[in-house]
Amino acid sequence: MRRIAVILLALAYAFISISANPALAVTDGTVNCGTSGSFTIVSNIVTTNTNCRGSVTIPEGVTEVANGAFNLAPDRSSYITSLTFPNSLTIIKESAFRAASSLTSINFGTGIQSIVHWNFADSTALTSVTIPSSVTSIGVGVFYGSNQLENVTFLGAAPSADSHAFNGLKAGAIAHVNSATSGFGANGSTWSYLIVSVTPTTTAPDAPTIGTATAISPTSASISFTAPTNNGGATIETYTATSTPGSITGRLLQSGSGSVTITGLTSSTAYTFRITATNSAGTSIASSATISLTTPASDAELAAQAEADVAAREAAALAAKKAAEVKREADKQAARTEIWDCLGESKSPTIIQFNQAEIYGVTKKNYNYIIHDINVRIKDESATAVIVDQISMIVEVEKVVQKYVVLDTICEGEKFQNVYANDLFINGIISNENKTLITYNLRQYPKYEKDNYEKISALIKVQEALVAERKQRLSNVLLWNSPINYE
Numbered sequence: 001m002r003r004i005a006v007i008l009l010a011l012a013y014a015f016i017s018i019s020a021n022p023a024l025a026v027t028d029g030t031v032n033c034g035t036s037g038s039f040t041i042v043s044n045i046v047t048t049n050t051n052c053r054g055s056v057t058i059p060e061g062v063t064e065v066a067n068g069a070f071n072l073a074p075d076r077s078s079y080i081t082s083l084t085f086p087n088s089l090t091i092i093k094e095s096a097f098r099a100a101s102s103l104t105s106i107n108f109g110t111g112i113q114s115i116v117h118w119n120f121a122d123s124t125a126l127t128s129v130t131i132p133s134s135v136t137s138i139g140v141g142v143f144y145g146s147n148q149l150e151n152v153t154f155l156g157a158a159p160s161a162d163s164h165a166f167n168g169l170k171a172g173a174i175a176h177v178n179s180a181t182s183g184f185g186a187n188g189s190t191w192s193y194l195i196v197s198v199t200p201t202t203t204a205p206d207a208p209t210i211g212t213a214t215a216i217s218p219t220s221a222s223i224s225f226t227a228p229t230n231n232g233g234a235t236i237e238t239y240t241a242t243s244t245p246g247s248i249t250g251r252l253l254q255s256g257s258g259s260v261t262i263t264g265l266t267s268s269t270a271y272t273f274r275i276t277a278t279n280s281a282g283t284s285i286a287s288s289a290t291i292s293l294t295t296p297a298s299d300a301e302l303a304a305q306a307e308a309d310v311a312a313r314e315a316a317a318l319a320a321k322k323a324a325e326v327k328r329e330a331d332k333q334a335a336r337t338e339i340w341d342c343l344g345e346s347k348s349p350t351i352i353q354f355n356q357a358e359i360y361g362v363t364k365k366n367y368n369y370i371i372h373d374i375n376v377r378i379k380d381e382s383a384t385a386v387i388v389d390q391i392s393m394i395v396e397v398e399k400v401v402q403k404y405v406v407l408d409t410i411c412e413g414e415k416f417q418n419v420y421a422n423d424l425f426i427n428g429i430i431s432n433e434n435k436t437l438i439t440y441n442l443r444q445y446p447k448y449e450k451d452n453y454e455k456i457s458a459l460i461k462v463q464e465a466l467v468a469e470r471k472q473r474l475s476n477v478l479l480w481n482s483p484i485n486y487e
Contacts, residue, residue, distance in 0.1 A: 026061030034081070039069070044088075046096075048072065053079040060086040067093045067116075070100075078102060085109040092119050094139070101125060108132050115142050117162075124148055127170075130155065138165045149173060152194060158183025166193045202233040204282035208275045211259075213293040218267035218301075221293060223250075224259045225275045231255070234279040241275045244289070267298040332358045339397065340390040343378060359398055361405035369453060373400045403427040410456055413447030430460055438463045 030038040035054025040047050045064045052070060065085075070077045077100035085092075087109040097103070099122045106120070106129050117139035120126065123146040131138075133156025140162040143149055150170040154177050166173065175194035177184045180201040184191045187198035211224030223241045239252045241260035250262035260275060271293050274286040297305060335356035339349040348371045354362040362370055377396045378387045387393045406427050409415045421439035424430045430438050441463050442450065450456050 026059055031059060035079075051075060055082040055084070056080055057084040058086055058089065061088050062086055063088055063090050065089070065092045065096045067095060068098075069093075069096045071095045071098045081105075083107065085112060087111045090114070092116060094118060095121075098122065106130075108135070110134055113137065115139060117141060118144065121145050127151065128153070131159070132156065135159045138162065140164060141167070144168050151176060153177075154181065154184070157181050158191065161192050163192060169193065200233050202279065202281040205232040205234075205236050205277045205279050205284045206230040207284045207287045208239060208257075208277050210273075210275060210287040210290055213271070213273050213290040215293060215295050216261065218296045218298040219265045220261060220263040221265060221271065221273070221295065222259045222261050223273045223275060223290060225257060225287065227255065227257045228277060228284065231277075232279050232281050232284075234281055236277045236279050238278040239275055240278065240283075241273050242286070243271045243273055245269075245271070265295050267295050268301055270294045328358075331356055336394050337390065340393055343374065343393065343397075354401070357394075359394075359401050361401045361408070363408070366404040366408060366453075370400055370404055373403070399427070403429065404453075407453055407456060410442065411451050411453075413450070416443055429456075431464070434464075434467045437467065441466075 026041055026044055028042050030040050030050075032038050033049070033052040033054055033056055037049060037051035037053050039049035039052055039056070039058075041059075041062060044062055045066055046058060046062055046069050047066045049070045049072065053075070056070070058065070070080065077097045079102055080097065080100050081102050082105045083097065083100075083103065084107045089109055089112055091114045092112070094116045095118045096116075097120055098118050100120060101122065101124050103120070103123045104125050104127070106126070108131070110132055112132055112134055114137040115135065118141045119139070120129075121141050121144040123143070126143075126146050126149050128151040129143070129149065130153045133154075135156070136159050138159050138161040142162070142165045143152075144164055144166075145168040147168060148170055150173045152166065152169075152173065152175050154175060158177075158181070166175075173194055174197045175184060175191055176197050176199065178201055179198050184196045184198070187196060189196045206228035208228055209226040211226065213221050213223045215221050225239065225241075227236065236255045237253065239254070239258070239260055241250045241252075241262050242248070243262055243265065246265070248262055248264050250260045252258055252260045262273070265271060272289040272291070273293075274289050276286050277284045335353050335358075338353050339357055339359075341347075342349045342353070351362050351364070351367060354360075374397055377400060378393055387396060406419060406423055406429060409419050419439075421430075421435040424439055425432050425435045438460065442456075442459060445459060450459055
């Protein structure tokens with residue numbers, strides 16, 4: 001019973017292990033080789049092969065290659081041309097691939113830890129191999145006698161290696177190591193029969209120092225920068241400028257300071273830019289951002305803006321004109337109210353008030369006459385206003401002023417030619433009867449005889465009397481010749 005319990009416990013543990021790591025499980029059976037033959041897997045271990053030729057790819061999940069698994073008579077490993085191991089593989093046991101004379105490439109994966117004795121000894125076609133950083137142990141004569149092997153690259157620290165692990169390689173065979181690794185010694189020294197060649201560690205460069213952004217056109221800009229002092233141990237190959245917004249990029253292929261040009265921007269848009277530097281190891285962090293740059297307007301935008309400016313100016317001018325008209329109208333009405341108030345209080349409006357009221361034509365010469373005539377029109381003999389609303393009073397005031405405008409034109413002489421008989425009649429200067437004749441006769445008088453209102457009034461009276469006299473004489477003539485007795 002105790003034995004059964006132990007077996008059940010072991011099975012349960014195995015089941016739990018498989019369930020927890022399903023990716024590590026691989027099906028038992030055979031796997032074909034690249035050209036012909038096959039190899040056998042039992043419990044995640046490659047145990048043997050049958051005439052395996054060509055490439056060999058061991059599936060993921062295999063953890064071990066057993067002793068001499070591919071080193072069997074009659075062919076042994078001599079017809080295997082390439083090996084690809086899974087990342088799950090941790091150990092290759094003794095002489096598994098010894099005398100693989102046709103082997104030209106090995107990919108160890110990333111999990112291999114131990115390569116046991118004589119595994120790749122006498123692999124005379126192998127010229128280079130890379131040892132992963134996971135490898136900690138290389139046994140006796142692992143690459144012994146591989147006389148064409150001249151480049152061994154180590155991705156990690158020096159493993160524990162037998163002194164003859166790399167004996168018998170091509171003369172001058174090199175161990176390529178990075179300066180960040182340890183255990184190999186100085187550049188040019190010897191480690192396990194290999195000449196150590198140390199490659200300086202390279203990293204991405206520091207960020208460039210940003211300069212200024214300058215607009216070239218509405219859709220392009222130039223961004224200056226200074227190369228970083230630390231290039232990461234490798235020559236900077238590319239500088240990349242990136243815009244915000246839009247993530248539009250431009251590149252400059254050089255190592256030193258300079259300017260990057262970005263095209264494809266949008267006109268009339270605010271941008272900032274950052275620059276990164278790239279070498280063989282990677283790309284730097286981005287520089288600080290430039291001061292914001294707004295790209296110029298395009299020709300179409302400038303034309304549209306010009307049209308908008310013209311429209312805005314026209315609108316502003318129209319608004320100003322309307323505002324001025326409103327103000328002028330308000331000032332006019334206020335002045336007319338002042339005239340109304342003055343006349344209602346028996347005060348005389350000023351010439352300024354007449355002009356503000358847009359009642360033009362009042363001058364120092366005619367002012368007293370106009371005031372007199374206005375009072376005659378709007379008041380009766382008791383000085384009581386006979387016009388009781390402002391609008392009607394202003395109409396009467398305008399009539400009086402217009403009368404004196406016409407009279408002043410007559411006084412000026414030569415301008416009288418532009419005054420017609422109907423103007424004199426409408427403004428109450430002459431009667432409608434015989435107005436054309438009287439106007440004509442008035443024009444015939446020299447200027448000095450009609451250069452003031454009294455002279456004009458006297459001339460009009462003379463003309464009216466003459467007309468009346470002529471009418472009377474004509475009437476008498478008609479009566480004298482008429483056969484009809486009118487008495």
